[in-house]
Amino acid sequence: MSGTAPIVVEGLNHFYGTGGLRKQVLYDITTEIPQGEIVIVTGPSGSGKTTLLTLVGALRSGQEGSVRVLGEELCGARPRTLERVRKQIGFIFQQHNLIGALSALQNVELGLRVTGLARASELQRRSMEMLEAVGLGEHLHHKPDQLSGGQRQRVAIARALVGEPAMLLADEPTASLDKHSGREVVERMKTLAKEQGTTILLVTHDNRILDIADRIVHLEDGKLSTFTDAVIANNRQMMEMLADNRKKRALDEVVDDLDESGFRHLLEEITSDSQRLLEATAMASDVAFRGMLRQGLFAFTRKLGQLLDADRASLFLVESDSLVLRVADNLENMGEVRIPLGSGIAGAAAKSGEIIRIDDAYADDRFNPEVDRKTGYRTRSLISLPIKDRKGQVFAVAQLLNRHDGKPFDRHDEERFDLFISSLGIMLETLEGLDPGSLVHGSRES
């Protein structure tokens, strides 16, 4: 620990209540946040996120361990110390706490005035500039009830940032906002913070904004998990999201109605969710992350099988001159299945780059019954679909076996399979060792 970072927390414990009601809510928290970093705190409800934020924000004094913020020790600190630190921090809460009787401009001016850091003659000019910076130049004289939720939240951000605080603490700042305004709000926060070198600690449940973070910190039952744990938790959350009832119903409806626009919409949703997740977690190129991605792929591939009413769905990855089976039922009991490129239907699909659809596998010369032999399964109809990276190279082959109704797969199945698989391309590419840095910086097209 350098000790010079604006936030240095070591061995922090926190308790609420006294006597028999005393309950520990934070356990041995240790973390350090360097200047200018945006750190997101995630974790389930009740895990202690707000408590941690209020301790770092000098809104209460720490009890055990050490919380050093902007050079001051806050554990056991006197009220005067807390106040001195608090004045250097901008706060944004879910309920933005704007004063209803004051205009946007007056609210921001008030925020600047209480810092005691600006001359009276500067109050108005700086407040106007800040409101313009958050895109509210046209709304200076509107009162909170004349503004939309997103605009009110932006006033709150302007108020929090106008004093150029060394640090910004935000608790669920996007909770009451729709997707678009939520995004806009955090983008503004990020830009302004990067310009001013502000350190940001942001609590959120909102997976859609994780990618603005330099780092994600995950709390579970008052304990800090490692970054890898956070990746796993977030990934699991996404998988649960995919499996939840709402989605299941949507999938079933799509299948029943064969409504392609609904289907496309669903795929877009899934794609953007997985992309966000990957952007947010792309820093982690470690083994555990890859392990989770593989599990994620397994879930996706199975979903695909269900969606297209296939009996089995499997996935091969190209590894040097072979296809290796990576996702399949009973993979653990099968031993490694490795097929030379060009051999078998999957190999042929990989080699030609074309989808192959077959009504009766055993009647086709190219069919390699090795996997059937290993699993005791009997393949009848199948579709093999090569998956290409952005350079057009095949790096995986997805395969569906046997439609539930006993009929062969048809052209319509083929089209939907193709559509679904292309939405998974992002996930697959990452798995296959695409430079993780390029995801973070958005240069995926290179």
Ligand SMILES: Nc1ncnc2c1ncn2[C@@H]1O[C@H](COP(=O)(O)OP(=O)(O)OP(=O)(O)O)[C@@H](O)[C@H]1O
């Ligand atoms: N003032 C308080 N007195 C007693 N217990 C409290 C108090 N504030 C919070 N708690 C308890 O401490 C635990 C952590 O609460 P905290 O508000 O920090 O959770 P959180 O992670 O912010 O949850 P959420 O996501 O729901 O906002 C919870 O079990 C909560 O019930």
Ligand SMILES: [Mg+2]
């Ligand atoms: Mg909270």
